[in-house]
Amino acid sequence: MVNDRKIAIVGCGFVGSSSAFAIMQSGLFSEMVLIDVDRNRAEGEALDIAHGVPFASPMKIYAGDYSDVSDAAMVVVTAGAAQKPGETRLDLVNKNVSIFKSIIPNIRESGFEGVLLIVSNPVDVLTYAAVKMSGLPEGRVIGSGTVLDTARLRYMLGEHLDVDPRDVHAYVMGEHGDSELAAWSSATVAGVPLNDFCELHGHHDHKATEKRIAEEVKNSAYTIIEKKRATYYGVAMTVRRICTAIMCDEKCALPVSSLMVGEYGLDDICISMPTVVGRDGVVTRVPVDIDEAERAELHESAAALRAIMDKVDFEA
Structure with missing residues (x-):
């Protein structure tokens, strides 16, 4: 029991x-x-x-x-x-x-x-x-997937825009690693599309800023490891957040890694996607509307993982 x-x-x-x-x-x-x-x-x-x-x-x-x-x-x-x-x-x-x-x-x-x-x-x-x-x-x-990567993205966007990162809604998807992607096309701040919010605050060079922040998010772990040999506080808060979502049956959307069964054309691979999480784990995937370029990046990320997985013996 x-x-x-x-x-x-x-x-x-x-x-x-x-x-x-x-x-x-x-x-x-x-x-x-x-x-x-x-x-x-x-x-x-x-x-x-x-x-x-x-x-x-x-x-x-x-x-x-x-x-x-x-x-x-x-x-x-x-x-x-x-x-x-x-x-x-x-x-x-x-x-x-x-x-x-x-x-x-x-x-x-x-x-x-x-x-x-x-x-x-x-x-x-x-x-x-x-x-x-x-x-x-x-x-x-x-x-735990890209829950921490997503928190890093929200934090950095909050710093860039001088706004509470809890009001930033944006996801990092794909592999938790070098091939991850930020889903810029679906990002909002307090319900306002990200680019519109940026322009309201005098930020107009969207592509360059997106590239810079995405690289900083992706390389965050490497930077921390170089400076202090390990990352753990952010990961610990990520674990606590996921445990809270599960044990309180929150049914909230978190970009956890789980087994894909056809979503976005992906199958038999674990990868990070926005997912409704509740007491029994995965409730359903959230069909975030991403553009064609981001969809291609997602499939490239999945292919990078598949290339590794194909070389691994998963039999216990």
Whole structure:
């Protein structure tokens, strides 16, 4: 039986521990189990985070193993080899698919019936691997996708236009990585088309600005990794946001990565698209109106992922 107040996090590195810390403060759960190949690391992180509980909501936080995930409402997988300076997310694929072969079957064999959230990179490929290895209904396996990329885009547009980024509505779609695309044609600010809003504020060089901001969004992780060796705070807030959407059954639109079954002409591939997310994971895709050039970019992004996936053995 699923315990709606329980979550498990697999992987206690920078991303996993930061995500656990963010989730502890969310009030969404009353029980959290941390799992890591280094049991001492998991125990240390659990103790450290638990000491903040008196300033948040009551919560049982402890280190455990895969038998502890059987009744969890959600399992968040952050485990994997870290992205190194100069290394793309797709360079990680073979190392991390191998690691998943020691993780996902254990989750499956525990009897887990909740929602599986994949955060490890390359997230689109690993979400596909989790779909194939977990035995869960495809809609209950989702990746964090371009939710963080989209937040970065909204933040940078907010800075550019001197407006609250929460009023910026724009998506990054495709691969969470080098071939991602910003869907400029559907972007709005407070309901006003982006270009119209820009012109109201004296910004007229749309193409050059779009190119600059899109490159800054795409390269954000590389910039942060170069300066501090890892990204984790933004990812942790992304994990918390997705968990909130699921556990509160918000049915909100987030650009998560999930298995395509014909949308935009894409099939049998996990890629990030605006998706309505609720208690059981994927509710439906949002048919965002993108122009022909963006549609072509989306298919190029899918092709880049497919070229990698075709070289990977996904059998657990």
